Amino acid sequence: MFDLSEIELRPGQDEVLKYDSGHLAVPAVPGAGKTFTLAHLAAKLIADGKVQPGKILIVTYMNSAVANFRTRINNFLEAYGLAENRGYDVKTLHSLAVNILKQRSDLVLINDDFTVIDQQQQSQSIYNITAQWLVNNRQRWKKTLSNHRKAEKFKKKFPRIVQSWISYLKMRGINRSKALQLHKHTFDSQYLSWALELLVAYIEELNENAWVDFDDLLINTWKLLKSDAEFCQRLSNKWTYVFEDEAQDSNLVQETILKLIAGDDGNLVRVGDSNQAIMGTFTAANPKVFRDFCARDDVKQESILYSGRSSQDIIDVANYLVDWTRKEHPNSACRDALEEQKIQAVGPEENPTTEGHQVAAKVFTTQEEEIDWIVNQAKFELEDNEAQKIGVLVPNSYVQEDVVNALEEKDLPVESVGDLKQGQQFTISALIKAIAYLAQPQDEEKLLELLTEVFMKDFSNEEDKIIAKLFKEENIEEIIYPLGGQLSAAKLPEELFNNQQLYQQFNRAQEKIKNWLEASVELPPDELLLFVAESLEFEGELLALVQGIALQIRDQLRLNPEYRLIDIMGQLNDLKRSFNQLADKFNKLSGFQPQEGVITVLTAHKSKGLEWDTVFVNSIVHDSYPITLNDRFRGEFNYLVDGRKNPKAQVEAELEKLVDGQSYQDSNREAKIKVIKERIRLLYVAITRAEKNLYLSSHYKRRSPFNDSWWNVKPSLVFQILQQYLEGSNHHE
Numbered sequence: 001m002f003d004l005s006e007i008e009l010r011p012g013q014d015e016v017l018k019y020d021s022g023h024l025a026v027p028a029v030p031g032a033g034k035t036f037t038l039a040h041l042a043a044k045l046i047a048d049g050k051v052q053p054g055k056i057l058i059v060t061y062m063n064s065a066v067a068n069f070r071t072r073i074n075n076f077l078e079a080y081g082l083a084e085n086r087g088y089d090v091k092t093l094h095s096l097a098v099n100i101l102k103q104r105s106d107l108v109l110i111n112d113d114f115t116v117i118d119q120q121q122q123s124q125s126i127y128n129i130t131a132q133w134l135v136n137n138r139q140r141w142k143k144t145l146s147n148h149r150k151a152e153k154f155k156k157k158f159p160r161i162v163q164s165w166i167s168y169l170k171m172r173g174i175n176r177s178k179a180l181q182l183h184k185h186t187f188d189s190q191y192l193s194w195a196l197e198l199l200v201a202y203i204e205e206l207n208e209n210a211w212v213d214f215d216d217l218l219i220n221t222w223k224l225l226k227s228d229a230e231f232c233q234r235l236s237n238k239w240t241y242v243f244e245d246e247a248q249d250s251n252l253v254q255e256t257i258l259k260l261i262a263g264d265d266g267n268l269v270r271v272g273d274s275n276q277a278i279m280g281t282f283t284a285a286n287p288k289v290f291r292d293f294c295a296r297d298d299v300k301q302e303s304i305l306y307s308g309r310s311s312q313d314i315i316d317v318a319n320y321l322v323d324w325t326r327k328e329h330p331n332s333a334c335r336d337a338l339e340e341q342k343i344q345a346v347g348p349e350e351n352p353t354t355e356g357h358q359v360a361a362k363v364f365t366t367q368e369e370e371i372d373w374i375v376n377q378a379k380f381e382l383e384d385n386e387a388q389k390i391g392v393l394v395p396n397s398y399v400q401e402d403v404v405n406a407l408e409e410k411d412l413p414v415e416s417v418g419d420l421k422q423g424q425q426f427t428i429s430a431l432i433k434a435i436a437y438l439a440q441p442q443d444e445e446k447l448l449e450l451l452t453e454v455f456m457k458d459f460s461n462e463e464d465k466i467i468a469k470l471f472k473e474e475n476i477e478e479i480i481y482p483l484g485g486q487l488s489a490a491k492l493p494e495e496l497f498n499n500q501q502l503y504q505q506f507n508r509a510q511e512k513i514k515n516w517l518e519a520s521v522e523l524p525p526d527e528l529l530l531f532v533a534e535s536l537e538f539e540g541e542l543l544a545l546v547q548g549i550a551l552q553i554r555d556q557l558r559l560n561p562e563y564r565l566i567d568i569m570g571q572l573n574d575l576k577r578s579f580n581q582l583a584d585k586f587n588k589l590s591g592f593q594p595q596e597g598v599i600t601v602l603t604a605h606k607s608k609g610l611e612w613d614t615v616f617v618n619s620i621v622h623d624s625y626p627i628t629l630n631d632r633f634r635g636e637f638n639y640l641v642d643g644r645k646n647p648k649a650q651v652e653a654e655l656e657k658l659v660d661g662q663s664y665q666d667s668n669r670e671a672k673i674k675v676i677k678e679r680i681r682l683l684y685v686a687i688t689r690a691e692k693n694l695y696l697s698s699h700y701k702r703r704s705p706f707n708d709s710w711w712n713v714k715p716s717l718v719f720q721i722l723q724q725y726l727e728g729s730n731h732h733e
Contacts, residue, residue: 004079010346012304013037019269020050023262025247025294025301026271029343030318030688031309031611034271035065035072038243041269043076045241046087054240056088059096059258061246062609064592066090069245089239093254097217104224104231117211123163125211129201130159133194140188143641150639157637161647165195166202168652170215171253171284172659176203185658191647192654222253225260236263247272247293251284255293274339275322278605278682280674291339307343308350309611313359314694315343315351318687320725321718325680330628330717337677338684357692361723363715367402367619367702374616375406377695378599381614382412389594391612393604393686395624396634403601403618417592417602427538430454431549434532437513438520439565444476447513454536455509456502463502466495480514512536525565526554604686615690617683620698620719625679627717629672646671683718696722 009017016026016037028034042056058069074084091099098116117125134141134155141158145151174182179196186193206212212220225232242262244250247270262268270293277287294301307315325338345351364370378390394400400416407414433454437446448471452464470479470493496503512535519531529550594600594612604617623632632638637645644650649671687694698715715723 004076007040010304010306010308011344012302012306013040015302016304017041017044019300019302020045020048021267023267023296023299024269025290025299026269026304027294027301027339027341028271028273028304029307029341030273030276030685031307031343032304033308034245034304035068037304038245038269038271039069039072040076042073042088042241042243043080043082046077047080047082051087051240054238056241056243057096057239057261058088058090058243058245059093060090060244061093061249063092065245066092093257094214094217097221097257100221100235101217101224104228114210114212116217117206117213119214121211122213123159125205126163126166126198126202127159129198129205130162131155133198133201134158137194140194143189144644145639146641147639153639154637162195162198164648165191165651166199167215167284168648169195169199169655170219171251172655173219174199176200179203182655182658186654190654191644191650192658195651218253218257222257222260225257232260233263235261236266241267241269244268244270245272247290248274248277248287249279249283249285250289251286252289253284255289273341275341275681276608276685278608278678278685280678303341305342305344306346308346310343310345310688310691311352311354311357311359312345313354313357314687314690314692315345316729317359317694317722317726318343318684321680321684321687321722324718324721324725328721329680331673331676333673334627334676334680337680343688352692359694359726361696361719361726362698363719363723364697364699365701366710367399367699370618370697370699371403371406374403374618374695374697375410375412378407378614378616379410379412381693382597382599385613387596388613388692389596389611390599390614390616391594391607391610391689392599392601392616392618393607393689394601395604395619395621397603399619400601400603407599407601413598415595415598415600417600417606426457427533428549430536431529431532434516435525435529435565438516438528441480441517441520442476444471447471447476447479450513451506451509455512456505459502459505463499466493466499466502467506469493470496480510480517520565525563526550528565529553604682607689608685611689611691613691614693614695615686616695616697617686618697619702620683620696620716621702621713622716623713625683625716625718626672626676627680628676629669631716633672633675643668649674680718696726 010033012028013033013036016024017040019041026034026037028037038058042058045051045056058073060066060069069090070085073088073090077084077086094116141154142148142151145154169179174196176199179199183193183196183200186196206216225235239261242258244258249272250270258268258270270290272290274287274291274294277285277290279285280287293299310318319342322338322340322342326335326340329335329337362370362373364373374392378392381388381390392403394403404414404416433446433450437443437450440446448468451467452459456464456467473493492503496506515535516528516532520528523531527550530547592610594610600610600612623634626633637647640647646668649667653667653670687696696719698719700713700715701710702713703709704711
């Protein structure tokens with residue numbers, strides 16, 4: 001337990017802790033300690049008796065943040081001499097919506113017969129609907145291609161476009177009947193026409209299967225609270241204070257839900273950083289929502305601008321980026337991308353010193369040279385201090401793979417965020433190999449693969465060859481069911497009999513596989529999977545993963561009661577994808593924290609909320625971090641005809657014209673400006689992950705992912721500006 005009297009509050013934190021009622025906005029810079037401040041405020045209000053007879057509701061957007069808030073609040077409650085887990089609730093926005101809707105299922109038709117589908121299930125549903133639409137409307141979509149050889153690429157990318165369309169339309173309140181009505185006023189060639197057709201098909205699939213998605217949860221919650229004032233008041237009485245974390249990632253529907261619960265005269269605290277709003281181009285998040293809340297006359301604002309995370313040199317780079325963007329950005333429409341919100345250092349007691357640390361910008365001829373330099377510099381940093389945490393922040397998964405491969409070639413400790421953990425990869429691989437063999441027990445190749453890659457994965461290639469030799473000399477029945485229960489020494493390859501470790505492991509594997517085969521006759525596939533997992537001694541998180549996989553197979557069996565193991569294997573590719581998505585969901589629930597002595601490689605988007613001693617921000621080139629309208633934009637589909645290269649932006653513009661009567665804007669230009677703004681904020685986020693060392697880098701050429709040709713690129717203008725700033729200051733090495 002810590003002593004409250006020993007806590008030294010930073011400027012801004014002290015003012016926030018004076019809050020006791022009303023609407024409060026708390027803009028907070030990176031590393032300002034906003035979780036600490038919110039948790040402290042919650043415990044203080046509880047200790048002061050302000051919350052009674054209700055509770056404080058803390059709403060966050062990440063499952064991993066829920067446990068963190070609970071731990072922090074409980075620590076403060078203990079310091080106040082109070083019992084833990086009293087006086088507050090911490091919920092994700094979606095769990096809050098489920099909780100509210102279940103209380104009035106009679107009004108919104110959400111009950112135990114409905115299943116809330118997750119993002120993975122939603123993606124699969126949209127993929128199926130989209131595939132059918134593409135088949136039925138081939139002539140319509142092929143007219144949009146400037147290069148018909150890119151048809152397969154378009155078909156691959158299209159489901160994600162459709163997902164963004166559907167979410168946008170639903171958040172605009174477009175239901176099935178409204179979509180059908182609007183569709184009458186569109187042309188076949190319009191993206192909006194396509195989007196409305198796909199929305200109707202998606203809604204019909206949801207209704208047919210008694211499913212609701214996350215968007216439905218939010219929209220139905222919003223409608224319920226708006227229509228039932230008495231119920232809304234009951235919630236306000238239950239939660240006398242409402243706190244929102246990461247408010248910059250909110251949208252109008254989410255904000256309205258929280259404001260309705262808090263009430264016009266209630267208590268609402270929203271904490272966020274508009275300069276870290278990086279979700280808008282691929283979700284419904286809108287940074288303008290939090291900015292507008294901060295600017296309201298009836299909202300008090302207390303900023304927390306002091307941060308103890310980074311050295312002064314790194315803070316200077318981040319603040320210079322804010323200055324340049326607001327005053328000198330070549331496109332005046334982009335100058336509000338960052339708020340006039342400068343980071344202030346707490347002081348030498350908390351912020352890392354600049355002595356012995358580096359802030360530098362380097363440009364290379366090729367991307368390969370850039371990655372080689374990062375690998376060598378990361379190796380040097382680890383050798384200098386093996387306990388430090390190092391992050392390599394990349395613009396996309398292609399660069400991530402290249403960096404990880406280069407680090408692994410040098411045998412450096414690396415963790416690639418977004419990839420499955422090693423144990424999860426083995427678990428999924430082992431289960432698929434087990435199912436594959438048990439579905440076809442006469443297949444020698446599948447049995448050999450199961451033996452060598454699952455049971456004997458720790459043995460050498462030479463020892464694997466010994467097992468393979470056995471298969472050449474004996475048939476499969478004799479290997480699994482030998483006379484007398486065990487193969488005689490005379491029938492074994494001499495190398496196997498003389499290698500006791502290998503021999504013993506082979507016998508253990510043989511016994512387990514025999515048990516699996518016998519169980520496969522009695523057990524349905526989902527139960528067989530659990531039996532296999534238990535015999536392989538999977539525990540904890542890995543066993544939970546298997547249980548999740550078994551539930552997915554059970555769902556398949558419920559839809560197709562006649563399915564047997566061989567039918568399950570017929571969907572192997574779908575199985576692999578869904579198993580991997582399930583493992584990824586497990587990882588998101590548990591959260592991620594960088595480890596000492598390990599080089600973390602991840603996209604800049606996934607770095608938000610994390611920090612490292614040393615950070616490399618690489619590939620700051622014109623298509624990853626565009627600054628001018630003439631730059632290349634990765635969000636555009638260059639193989640589509642002119643005027644139709646940005647389907648998401650065009651649907652938004654076409655709907656605004658149809659519904660709101662707005663004059664048709666240049667949707668492509670507006671979309672580019674939106675991307676430019678968000679990429680500036682993304683670079684700001686990446687820079688502010690660094691505590692001691694910061695390396696920015698770019699290049700002029702990169703190899704094509706499709707062949708050995710080279711693509712000419714150019715360093716982003718913002719990289720050039722930061723490089724000039726560093727070279728003109730004393731911050732470079």
